[in-house]
Amino acid sequence: MRNFLVLFFAVFAFTLTAQSGVHDGIFEVKHEVSNGDYHEYRITLNPDGTFIFHSHSEIAMGIPPKNDTYGKGTWRAEKNTIIFTSDKIKDLDEIHSLDFNGTKARYDTKSPRDKSDRIIRTKLKFYQSDISWVRGKELFKTE
Numbered sequence: 001m002r003n004f005l006v007l008f009f010a011v012f013a014f015t016l017t018a019q020s021g022v023h024d025g026i027f028e029v030k031h032e033v034s035n036g037d038y039h040e041y042r043i044t045l046n047p048d049g050t051f052i053f054h055s056h057s058e059i060a061m062g063i064p065p066k067n068d069t070y071g072k073g074t075w076r077a078e079k080n081t082i083i084f085t086s087d088k089i090k091d092l093d094e095i096h097s098l099d100f101n102g103t104k105a106r107y108d109t110k111s112p113r114d115k116s117d118r119i120i121r122t123k124l125k126f127y128q129s130d131i132s133w134v135r136g137k138e139l140f141k142t143e
Contacts, residue, residue, distance in 0.1 A: 023045060024047045025044075025142070027124045027141050043139055051075045070097065072091050080107045082107055083104050084103040084104070107122075123141065
């Protein structure tokens with residue numbers, strides 16, 4: 001009986017660690033306009049459940065012409081939904097000013113049952129956020 005319990009907990013622990021790498025990674029999107037204006041959004045989902053978000057823009061007629069905004073916090077996956085939270089005391093400071101509380105993204109990837117040659121890039125699509133310009137953004141996983 002004791003060996004069975006040890007085996008059960010070993011398999012359970014292995015299953016938990018094996019699932020941690022499913023959603024993590026770097027997701028980004030870059031937009032460049034013909035006049036040279038540029039926007040880049042990047043989020044890194046770390047295996048330990050933390051994330052870092054960076055938005056960079058260069059707009060010639062903007063004030064200021066270059067703008068960087070950052071956010072950080074924790075994330076968790078519930079099926080294909082990624083839920084972001086930011087602790088106002090621990091995560092928000094002068095540099096990391098974006099509050100990701102209430103932000104959710106859908107994790108989309110090619111189904112393992114899809115045996116076609118279609119190329120479907122893995123992405124995060126933000127569908128809920130108190131940060132208005134984050135809603136609707138699609139960030140693609142870098143390979």
